[in-house]
Amino acid sequence: MIRRTHPALSAWAWLVYAFLYLPIIVLVVFSFNDSRFGATWAGFTTKWYGVLFARADVREALAHTLEIALLSTLVSTVLGTLVGLGLWRYTLRFRTALTGLLVLPIVVPDVVMGVSLLMFYSFVRQGLERAGWTFDNGFWTVLLAHVTFQISYVALTVRSRLAGYGPELEEAARDLGASGWESFRRVVLPLAMPGVLAGALLAFTLSLDDFVVTYFTSGSGFSTLPVLIYTNVKRGVTPDINALSALLVLVTVVAIVAANALLRPRRDA
Amino acid sequence: MLTVRRFFATLGPGVLWLAVFLIVPALVMLGYSFLTRTDLAQVGAPWTLESWQRVFGYDALFQEWTGDNVRVLWRSVWVATLSTALCVLMGYPLAFYIARQDARRKNLLLLLLIIPFWTNFLIRVYAWILILRPFDLVPSLTATLLGMVYAFVPFFVLPVYSSVEKIDWRLLEAAEDLGAPPVRAFLSAVFPQTLPGLVAGILLTFIPALGTFVVSDILGGAKTALVGNLIQNQFGQAGDWPYGSALSFLLMGAVLLGLWAYARVAGQKGLEELV
Numbered sequence: 001m002i003r004r005t006h007p008a009l010s011a012w013a014w015l016v017y018a019f020l021y022l023p024i025i026v027l028v029v030f031s032f033n034d035s036r037f038g039a040t041w042a043g044f045t046t047k048w049y050g051v052l053f054a055r056a057d058v059r060e061a062l063a064h065t066l067e068i069a070l071l072s073t074l075v076s077t078v079l080g081t082l083v084g085l086g087l088w089r090y091t092l093r094f095r096t097a098l099t100g101l102l103v104l105p106i107v108v109p110d111v112v113m114g115v116s117l118l119m120f121y122s123f124v125r126q127g128l129e130r131a132g133w134t135f136d137n138g139f140w141t142v143l144l145a146h147v148t149f150q151i152s153y154v155a156l157t158v159r160s161r162l163a164g165y166g167p168e169l170e171e172a173a174r175d176l177g178a179s180g181w182e183s184f185r186r187v188v189l190p191l192a193m194p195g196v197l198a199g200a201l202l203a204f205t206l207s208l209d210d211f212v213v214t215y216f217t218s219g220s221g222f223s224t225l226p227v228l229i230y231t232n233v234k235r236g237v238t239p240d241i242n243a244l245s246a247l248l249v250l251v252t253v254v255a256i257v258a259a260n261a262l263l264r265p266r267r268d269a
Numbered sequence: 270m271l272t273v274r275r276f277f278a279t280l281g282p283g284v285l286w287l288a289v290f291l292i293v294p295a296l297v298m299l300g301y302s303f304l305t306r307t308d309l310a311q312v313g314a315p316w317t318l319e320s321w322q323r324v325f326g327y328d329a330l331f332q333e334w335t336g337d338n339v340r341v342l343w344r345s346v347w348v349a350t351l352s353t354a355l356c357v358l359m360g361y362p363l364a365f366y367i368a369r370q371d372a373r374r375k376n377l378l379l380l381l382l383i384i385p386f387w388t389n390f391l392i393r394v395y396a397w398i399l400i401l402r403p404f405d406l407v408p409s410l411t412a413t414l415l416g417m418v419y420a421f422v423p424f425f426v427l428p429v430y431s432s433v434e435k436i437d438w439r440l441l442e443a444a445e446d447l448g449a450p451p452v453r454a455f456l457s458a459v460f461p462q463t464l465p466g467l468v469a470g471i472l473l474t475f476i477p478a479l480g481t482f483v484v485s486d487i488l489g490g491a492k493t494a495l496v497g498n499l500i501q502n503q504f505g506q507a508g509d510w511p512y513g514s515a516l517s518f519l520l521m522g523a524v525l526l527g528l529w530a531y532a533r534v535a536g537q538k539g540l541e542e543l544v
Contacts, residue, residue: 005369013366016359016422017378020385023396023419030399079283086279098280101287107528109480111497112298112517113291115504119301119514120294122310148290151283211391211483216504226391233395233487237402245392252388260380 024249031242048243057228058244064139065224068214069207072146077200079147080154084199085192087155088162089170102152110149114216117145121217138222145217146207153206154199161195162188201259295521302514309508320515338499342519345496348410348485349478352417356425356474359418361467364429368436379430386423393420394487401488408490416484421477425470432466465535472531476524496520 031049035042052058083102092098105113121141128135169191173183211226218227225248232241302320307313326339367378385393394416398407406412436459444454482497489495494502496516503513 005366009362009366012362013378016363017381019359019419020382020422023393023400024385024388026399027392027396079286082279083283086276089279090275098284101284101291103528105287105291107476107524108521109476109497109524111480111482111500112521113294115500115513115517116294116298117290118504119510120290120297123297144290148286151286155283205387209387209389211389226389229389229391229395230483233391233398237398241395242399245389245395248392249388253384256380256384256387260376 027242028246028249031239031246033239033242036239048239049247051240052243052247055240057223058225061223061225061228064222065208065226068139068142068146068224069204072143072150072207073200073204075143076147076150076203077154077196080151080199080203081158081192081196083151083155084158084162084195085188087159088165089167102155105149105152110210110212111216113149114145114213117141117148117213118216138218138220141217141219142214142222142224145213146210149210149213150203150206153202154196157199157202158192158195161198162192165191205255298514299518301510302512302518304511306509306511310504310510311508312510317511320509320511323512324515324519341494341499342496344493345479348414348417348495349475352414352421352478353425353471353475355414355418356422357467357471360422360426360470361429361463364426364433364463364466367426367430368433382423382426386427390420391483391487394484397488407488408493410489410493413485413489413493413495416488417478417481420481420484421474424473424477428469428473429463429466432463432469436462468531468535472528476527479524480520 032044032046033041034045034047087095087098121135125135169187170183173187174180178186209226210224211230214224215227215230218224223231225244229241229244232238301312303316303318304312305315305317305319324338326334326336328335328337367375367382370378397412397416397419401407401412401415438459440458440462441454444458445451449457480497482495482501485493485495485498486501489498497520500513500516500520503509503516507513
């Protein structure tokens with residue numbers, strides 16, 4: 001139901017939106033600012049984008065970010081979907097404990113998750129070294145960490161997608177002569193698919209975006225884009241990082257608008 | 270029926286993964302918090318309560334209670350509370366505004382809210398350096414607060430919006446028909462209906478605000494360190510893992526205790542709706 005909105009409410013809403021977009025706009029504007037230290041406007045330039053593209057460390061970090069995001073999404077989507085299906089399909093005696101376990105990675109502050117994994121890896125590394133093995137690879141430690149926080153999101157998305165359907169669906173398929181695998185593949189999986197895709201998209205974005213857990217688990221010599229941005233920002237404002245940020249904002253906007261157009265819920269869904 | 274075979278075909282791998290990479294690391298962390306720092310980022314015997322004493326403000330070096338740490342913890346709680354309150358102030362009316370638009374505008378406004386929500390957290394915080402630097406506000410506690418409100422306000426608005434969307438406005442009309450003044454009508458007919466979203470929104474703002482180190486690291490200074498910065502430092506320059514572990518465990522405990530209380534009130538369904 002649509003009611004008239006009070007002018008004060010509208011004004012407030014516009015103020016909040018201005019607040020939300022002011023930093024983003026400033027960032028984009030400053031990425032075109034022809035001044036090294038950039039507190040004042042010194043004319044329009046696109047040279048920082050050139051500087052950015054010439055940086056090998058940026059290209060490498062971008063490649064790492066994408067590799068980690070793709071692989072971790074693949075693993076977590078499979079594991080999370082299976083968990084989601086199990087939660088939906090079976091009556092469980094330990095359901096509360098299981099829900100708690102799944103909610104844990106979502107609610108525990110990411111700094112805690114990061115440092116506990118850091119110590120866990122060091123613990124495992126010491127054990128392996130005693131056995132004569134070496135384990136010192138930022139790629140794998142980050143990958144395993146990302147899967148850990150992604151699983152829950154996928155599982156809960158899949159489960160809530162299937163929430164409205166009962167086990168009678170599968171029973172009906174079985175009565176009609178489908179094998180267990182067939183009823184899964186041709187009945188359950190197609191129903192769960194929108195949830196699986198939404199979960200995978202969420203997992204992918206979370207991986208791309210993650211700074212804190214990656215920062216603690218990557219060790220030295222391996223960075224993703226957020227970690228690279230952090231180390232640069234700590235050294236001070238640099239215009240090529242403004243350009244990188246502006247590009248990432250652009251990618252976000254395009255991705256969200258595209259996802260909105262593709263995934264907009266239809267009336268019948 | 271869940272058989273062992275079915276368990277390992279569905280829930281098993283995921284549950285096992287979380288056990289290995291979430292529960293075991295938490296146990297390692299708990300164990301380390303009772304060990305001694307032997308060298309930079311090294312732990313070893315003997316077992317001791319020293320790190321936990323330090324967490325609660327006891328200085329092992331001077332053998333007395335100095336309360337330094339308690340001040341940092343207190344500041345973290347206070348900053349998280351204040352930034353959550355500001356998010357409520359900004360976001361609660363906004364949720365109503367969005368919910369009352371027609372479908373097309375609603376979709377656009379939600380999209381405009383989701384864009385900052387999904388824009389990289391670090392970038393959004395960093396952008397405030399560019400804005401606040403000319404006013405000489407970086408680093409400062411004001412900048413930290415502003416950055417937090419900015420970073421977390423979308424987390425707050427989205428759950429409140431989904432509550433506002435479900436409001437049964439007939440209750441408001443009934444209250445008005447019965448002669449309730451506008452404020453009273455709102456408080457008794459509308460506000461209670463938004464409570465689930467409000468509580469979820471507050472939790473989703475307060476918990477990250479309590480644990481963050483990024484915002485205060487980039488916009489605040491050493492003088493405005495929060496518990497997150499203290500933890501980060503123990504795993505960075507200070508290299509004191511036992512102390513960092515005790516701090517992390519305390520932070521996690523506080524969050525889990527809060528959520529447990531929330532689950533007791535809202536039930537398991539409430540906990541699931543939170544995510």
